[in-house]
Amino acid sequence: xxxxxxxxxxxxxxxxxxxxxxxxxxxxxxxxxxxxxxxxxxxxxxxxxxxxxxxxxxxxxxxxxxxxxxxxxxxxxxxxxxxxxxxxxxxxxxxxxxxxxxxxxxxxxxxxxxxxxxxxx
Amino acid sequence: xxxxxxxxxxxxxxxxxxxxxxxxxxxxxxxxxxxxxxxxxxxxxxxxxxxxxxxxxxxxxxxxxxxxxxxxxxxxxxxxxxxxxxxxxxxxxxxxxxxxxxxxxxxxxxxxxxxxxxxxx
Numbered sequence: 001x002x003x004x005x006x007x008x009x010x011x012x013x014x015x016x017x018x019x020x021x022x023x024x025x026x027x028x029x030x031x032x033x034x035x036x037x038x039x040x041x042x043x044x045x046x047x048x049x050x051x052x053x054x055x056x057x058x059x060x061x062x063x064x065x066x067x068x069x070x071x072x073x074x075x076x077x078x079x080x081x082x083x084x085x086x087x088x089x090x091x092x093x094x095x096x097x098x099x100x101x102x103x104x105x106x107x108x109x110x111x112x113x114x115x116x117x118x119x120x121x
Numbered sequence: 122x123x124x125x126x127x128x129x130x131x132x133x134x135x136x137x138x139x140x141x142x143x144x145x146x147x148x149x150x151x152x153x154x155x156x157x158x159x160x161x162x163x164x165x166x167x168x169x170x171x172x173x174x175x176x177x178x179x180x181x182x183x184x185x186x187x188x189x190x191x192x193x194x195x196x197x198x199x200x201x202x203x204x205x206x207x208x209x210x211x212x213x214x215x216x217x218x219x220x221x222x223x224x225x226x227x228x229x230x231x232x233x234x235x236x237x238x239x240x241x242x
Contacts, residue, residue: 105150
């Protein structure tokens with residue numbers, strides 16, 4: 001592992017996608033679930049995009065999607081699962097560490113860029 | 122924007138890829154640059170994968186790739202540009218905010234999951 005300190009293998013690939021990050025934050029804050037149309041609006045996603053992400057997350061057991069009929073109209077309820085919440089929190093902890101390390105690296109050498117020492121390295 | 126609080130449009134798509142995050146952190150911490158083979162090892166990437174990411178980052182002006190000959194052997198030096206460092210720091214600031222919001226959302230309702238209120242919502 002110390003051979004490749006920047007491989008970030010602990011950074012859960014399934015969750016590390018911008019749209020999925022939004023979907024999971026939305027669902028984590030609404031444990032009783034969100035209907036498809038509200039989730040779509042909150043994350044500014046298209047029907048097709050949201051459906052595709054939900055399918056991937058559902059197959060991994062991270063979210064649960066339940067279709068029902070409410071007041072005569074079909075309704076799709078999306079919820080984060082307990083396993084999904086646990087996995088999301090774990091991912092966020094790793095990401096937090098990555099952000100700190102990256103910010104420290106990026107801030108450490110702000111001046112040397114002016115004269116990139118191509119020949120002098 | 123408040124219509125879609127979880128769209129995360131400020132989260133720079135070009136940089137928000139696990140491998141690129143590792144590449145940029147490596148380069149940010151080594152302003153004089155890293156040779157291709159060292160960068161590859163630090164990030165545990167294949168030749169093809171690293172080359173592909175570097176090309177995308179170079180086309181966007183985030184990194185600079187310089188080929189030269191050192192001691193009779195061809196050498197590829199990779200550096201983050203000043204613009205790249207600025208953009209990376211901006212991305213990290215947005216990501217930090219996203220992580221905080223998501224962690225707060227995920228931690229706020231840890232117990233309700235035990236009984237997902239499907240019918241009671």
